[in-house]
Amino acid sequence: MAVVDTEGLVVSANDGLAALLGADAASLRHRAAADLVDLAADNRAWHAYREVLRGHRSRLRCTRRLKHPDGRSLWAEVTVAPVPRSRHLLLSVADVSDRRELQDRLRHLQMHDPVxxxxxxxxxxxRLTSALENSSYDSYDAYGDGDGGTGRIGLCYLDLDGFKAVNDTLGHRIGDQLLAAVAARLSECAERDGYARGGGHLVxxxxxxxxxxxxxxxxxxxxxxxxxxxxxxxxQRPFDLAGQRLSVSASIGVVERPAAGTTVNGLMQAAETTQYWAKAxxxxxxxxxxxxxxxxRMTRQALSSTLRPAVDRGEFTLEYQPLVGMADGTVSGVEALVRWNHPRFGSLAPNRFIGIAEEDGSIVQLGRWVLRTACRQAGRWRADHPDAPPLFVSVNVAVRQVWDSDLVADVAEILDETGLAPGLLQLELTESAVMGSAGRPLRALQxxxxxxVRIAIDDFGTGYSNLAYLSRLPVSVLKLDGSFVRGFQDEAHPNPADEVIVEAMVDLAHRLGLTVTAECVETAGQADRLRRIGCDTGQGWWYSRAVAPERIAEMIRGGGRVA
Structure with a gap:
């Protein structure tokens, strides 16, 4: 300890302080106390010390690293406080090196992986937080000449492929040895790259x-x-561990960007997402x-999180695309196509959200709404135009609707509720879903x-094409995939093979008692060729885009012809 006057000079010091500083007690008199314990090196501590000397602050306590004359360093806890009933202050210095070393060891254990x-x-x-916080300062040195750093940050986020199999088959002891061996190789790579580029990397x-x-x-x-x-x-180089030669690989997400404006969460989210892409x-x-x-991905995630409540909020609408008889050009039916009027992304076509709905199961709720709305609309057209030939409505059905709900009961309930005749409803399922049908799906279709109810196979010709099933399934309509029709676009130089394939499929369908609808008809030439081949119904922009229910009503009043 030492007694210090209001100018900060040592009045007297005991032998303990002298021994701690490697000096003689008498030699410490009249020396600046702040110099003895290096208080001026820390602006905050220096300011607080001056406040104590002036009587504006009751106490200062801080930890300083001091250099002993013999070359060793020590950690000291410094306290400065007024002496009661005196104008002097008491400087107390305690060697806390052992305590500090223990804290450092505990921190090292706390901050490092034991394996x-x-x-x-x-x-x-x-470390990442500190790097981002200091990036704006590190880019420029004290003179502002830009030599302090690049101001950028990079991250390799790595996940081993198949590591679980190692743990499951060889046990966690070998798994831990593998992790340690991988860590060593990562450290070597990081050290080599850091040495070559003049920077340190944290693994x-x-x-x-x-x-x-x-x-x-x-x-x-x-x-x-x-x-x-x-x-x-x-x-990917093999590992030799405990007599075992193991081979693993890794999936790595790589992110590199300016540090300014980057957040910890933003960087980690990008790295984790990219690593997931590498896996996928x-x-x-x-x-x-x-x-x-x-x-x-973010858009998809936003859609996924809002899809289920969107049905209850009434954000979905239906448009209807005419199905036109190729022989007489009259509208015989319509396909119901759902649109999502999203409050953020605007009007979304089915390809933007149907896949998401099938993945998370909300397709059951959405599909039931589409079916009910379409049947109700078809019933309204029938009631409003009793003398016109009735239009059937075609509704797409996802496989999950068959597995995750009682589709037959849903259809029966909706037809009874809307009063629509079963013959005016057509359900479309994809070829891949129908061709392998067995068990519950097949019983539902039957x-x-x-x-x-009429059953149609959608996108026919692109799936499994197990033709043996066609004679066994209760199907009444084949809808040719649009890729076949698009092959007819070059009318000046038609591809004979396209026509032969389509003609064969149409002939097969007719021999089985099925009708054929051609999708994606966009030109008069395509319509003519499909009609000559024998397609029964056409659908596409050549006839009409998907339109509002009112437009379909106008077609009905116009004799069932598209304008």
């Missing part, structure tokens, strides 16, 4: 078989992709973050057919 000895998730995020184990390599002051995308390629090659694209590869692909 691989790498920094763990906590330390990784601490961390984030958990399980997930690792990350953080590249501060990256030089651009090429650096990160080169590093990812080196990591990929290193991981076939594994054993690195994939670079693609903003457009991510925007599509029950619907016995009810009087």
């Amino acid at each position: 691989t000895r790498l920094p763990n998730r906590t330390l990784f995020f601490e 961390a184990r984030l958990g399980g078989d997930e690792f990350a390599i953080l590249v501060e002051d990256s030089t651009g995308t090429e650096q990160l992709t080169d590093l990812a390629g080196a990591v990929l090659a290193a991981v 694209d076939g594994k054993a590869r690195w994939t670079l973050f693609d903003p457009e692909r991510n925007a599509h 029950a619907l057919s016995e009810m009087g």
Whole structure:
């Protein structure tokens, strides 16, 4: 300890302080106390110390790292406080090196993975946060000449392919050895790249078989992709562990961008998403973050999260595309096509959300709404125009509607509710769904057919094409996939093979007692050729786009012809 006057000079010091500083107690008198414990090196501590000297602050306590004359360093806890009933202050300095060393050891254990000895998730995020916070300062040195760093940041986010199989077959002990061996190779790659480019990289184990390599002051995308390629090659070399030769691969998501404006969550989300793409694209590869692909994913995610309540909010509408008899040009039916009037993305066609609905199961709720709305509309046309030939309505049905709901009961209930005759309803299922039908789907199709509902195979010619099923299924209509019709577009130089294939399919359907609808008819030439081949019904922009129900009513009043 030492007694200090209001000018900050030592009045007297005891032998303990002298021994701590490696000096003689008498030699410390009249020296600036702040110099003895290096308080001026820290602006905050220096300001607080001056406040205590002036009597504006009651106490200062801080930790300083001091240099002993013999060359060793020590950590000291410094306290400065007024002496009661005196104008002097008491400076107290305690050697806390042992305590600090224990804290450092505990922190190291807390911040490092025990299996691989790498920094763990906590330390990784601490370092990443610090790197992003300091990026705006690191890009320029004190003189503003831009030599402090690149101001960019990169991340390789890695997940081992097939690691679970190693744990399951060889046990967790071998699995841990494999993780440690992988960690060593990652560290070698990072050290080699960091040495070559003059920067340090942090390699961390984030958990399980997930690792990350953080590249501060990256030089651009090429650096990160080169590093990812080196990591990929290193991981794919066989590992010899406990008499076992193991081979694994990795999927790596690569992100490189300016650090300014980048957040921890944003960077990690991009890296995790890109690593998922690498897995989905076939594994054993690195994939670079693609903003457009991510925007599509974000849009898809936004649609997925709002799809179910959108039905209740009434955001869906139906449009109807005429199905025109090729022999006389009259409208015999319409296909109901659903549109989503999304409050953020505007009007969305079915290809934007039907796949999502099938994945998350909301297709059952949506499909039931489409079926009910279409049948109700068809019943309204019939009631409003009793003297006109009735139009049937065709509704698409997803396979999941057959498996996850009682489609037969739903159809029966809706037909009874709307008063629509079963013969005026046609259900469309894709070829891939129908051709392999067995069990519940087949029983549902048979029950619907016995009810009087027509069954159509949509996109015929592109799926399994198991023709043996055609004679056994209760199907009444084949809808030729639009790819066959598009083959007729070059009217000046037609491809004879296209016509032969379509003619064969039409002839087969007719011999089985089925009618044929050609989709995607866009020109008069296509319509003429399809009519000569024998197609019964045409559908496409040549006749009409999908239109509102009122437009269909006008066609009915006009004698069933499109304008």
